[in-house]
Amino acid sequence: MSDSEVVADIGEVPVSEPYNPNTVLIFDTTLRDGEQSPGATLTPEEKLTIARQLSRLGVDIIEAGFPAASPGDLEAVRQIAATVGREGRLGKDGRLRPPPIIAGLARANREDIDKAWEAVQPALRPRIHTFIATSDIHIKHKLRMTRQEVLHRVREMVSYAKAYCEDVEFSPEDAGRSDPEFLVEVLATAIEAGATTLNIPDTVGYTLPHEFGELIQYLRENTPGADKVIWSVHCHNDLGLATANTLAGIMAGARQAEVTVNGIGERAGNTALEEVVMALWVRRSVFGLDTNIITQEIYRTSEMVSRYTGMVVQPNKAIVGANAFAHEAGIHQDGVLKHRRTYEIMDAETIGLPQSKLVLGKHSGRHAFRVKLEEMGYRLAPDELEEAFRRFKVLADKKKTVTDADLEALISDQLSQPPETWHIETVQVQCGNNAIPTAVVRLRNLKTGEVFTEAGFGTGPVDAMYQGINRIVKVPNRLVEFRLEAITEGLDAQADVTVRIEAEPPQGPEDVSSGARRRRIFTGRGLDTDIVVASAKAYIQALNRLLATRAAEESTIAVRSTVAGDGL
């Protein structure tokens, strides 16, 4: 997508924003806590594209990753810091804003903090976010430390981070289950050592809204130096209470909310950005608070994150689910037609949901196509537009009308292609009752130009086709998930296939808390009116993503060892 409207020359970019106590800062951790959800693995390019969209959305802080997890993670954070972290963007009022603060996560130890600083340093507004667990269960069983040792570590490591960076955030992990009196001691120590933001995580999503609100209030009232820092909340959704808890924390004085797009994250996920932002907006007479989020960018950001991570948004998901603004029941439709507010508490346009009446078909030309995309908020570069138009024509030949949903899928599919190693030339299957499902697959290796043809047999046509692909690509992997959906209704509907594969053996980066290797799952999505072709596209995309991630990591390691070999 063309970035001309958000990228400003560094000379003009303001480097800070005045603090407004009536603004809740939005700290987005989609690229760190969100990426920890199994299957949400993103390539460095995808992370960068998402970071750019988060900046356009107006988030105040982007937690771009956990640099100590792997050299690839460090490099991805560094790239974001050096680009998105230095580019101005337009605010809601149309004025130029400073780039988002770029944060890197670090456990409370020197090596992690060194790596976090190395990664975020290029940003105009860098932040180190360091954490250590404070609940007795974590201190005893995970850290095998005493409370006194934790206190000592907090003082030492916050000071260590502060020596690098003015902006230091500290989180007492599992604060929701920690002794509040001990928390006060820990947080006071962090303030003394230089922390500027104190983030209170409900790491396991255990607390209830009134408890969490009371905890924030208690900490703000009892921690010496509380008024010198910004209080932040970070809630997980294990009991489905993440948004409620976050809002309770805000009611109690928190002015930073840590969230992810679509609420993705480990287990049941994190607080959903769109839910908090829209609750503050729709119920602004209750909260009296604002955010810097450009709400019209919410839907597009949600689509992008869903497509890149392969984490499908459930249809009844608040704000961004497919049914969130749909009125099926006759009584509701009647009410909405008579007066919108009978059943709608916010307008679909507020979150940027496409509302166009312009329908495209196979006779639509370039101009109508471009106008339609602009209506939907897409401003593509000329070559991107040309490619999108070519894909649209192919689709329009197969489908009578191309709906907004078809176009959204087409564009985000085009923009989310990982670098291609393997390209599908031909897929042909034979199946039916009393037939042995057989597939012939022809693939081109774009790196070498070679073309390979193989046949496969399987339990069904998709299985046979995957066997054929495996014979050519030869990347050991396990198919973790295969999902097929129709984008629109009707027999000519496009099939939308999602597959998730796991590299064998697992090769993911270190887990933030346990230090164990994370499972690394790669997602691919394919669209086509033919379900076998859609399945082939999805599988090849997942394989290309796996190969691109592997290549990026290998080259980072190679560069690092060359630099180390130079004796620097």
Ligand code: KIV
């Ligand atoms: O959930 C959690 O405790 C975290 C911390 C690292 C902030 O993600």
Ligand code: ZN
């Ligand atoms: Zn978390």
